[in-house]
């Protein structure tokens with residue numbers, strides 16, 4: 001176990017199962033319990049071994065409060081591919097936009113095949129080796145489920161209230177931003193917000209979908225909630241200061257990235273320049289800093305006038321190749 005890893009109680013009847021430092025696939029999950037009544041699970045992880053650890057660590061907490069509700073904060077596999085590990089009788093909820101994106105996702109078997117290819121191609125020089133290296137990093141040794149897991153059976157458009165026993169959980173769709181369907185879960189009686197991947201803390205965020213202004217608006221919404229504790233999708237739990245710092249990162253990427261775009265600098269080169277600039281220093285210690293390359297590839301599309309859209313496989317592969325090249329050759 002690394003420092004800060006595992007189950008942490010963050011309020012009365014509210015827990016997070018944390019997986020620092022919050023790099024690829026190191027996803028946090030949550031548990032909201034009304035003792036003697038019912039429980040809600042927030043997000044299910046893609047690594048089947050980790051899902052078992054979460055389940056066994058939380059068994060005692062739910063013996064008199066069965067899991068009746070499950071939430072998937074968005075459509076990335078590391079937040080819902082564990083849906084077959086929750087009780088079959090529990091209802092699974094996500095946003096309409098997230099549900100549509102889940103249906104389009106690559107099945108786990110395809111990603112496993114890609115990562116295997118990555119392990120073989122890793123030693124190869126050039127773009128194929130770059131993609132391979134990066135795919136292997138993304139998988140991070142996780143064991144994926146064999147088939148596409150159970151899809152959610154309840155969706156909502158913008159807001160929804162879910163009762164967990166006598167407790168209320170307020171859901172709000174704030175996407176599209178990181179992905180098409182990003183939603184947050186606010187537990188007002190505990191002062192806790194589960195933010196999914198609208199918050200990466202100590203871990204570099206990735207803009208896959210956009211527009212970026214939506215993400216900054218979502219962060220303003222999180223700040224306005226003025227919660228005591230925020231649980232990010234990746235990284236340690238945090239307060240308002242860290243939410244503001246993430247907003248500052250995106251404001252800098254938006255401004256500095258756009259300057260490079262307007263000057264006709266190609267996106268990987270722009271990302272490298274930006275990471276060498278003094279403005280990057282406050283964010284330089286976040287893990288996976290090379291993810292700036294992935295976000296820049298999305299931003300360049302949007303600045304080119306293309307619509308915000310989920311990343312196609314081709315887009316992801318091209319972005320991974322660029323990030324892999326940067327890691328392997330400092331390029």
Ligand SMILES: [Zn+2]
Pocket residue numbers: 027076078079197233234
């Ligand atoms: Zn994630």
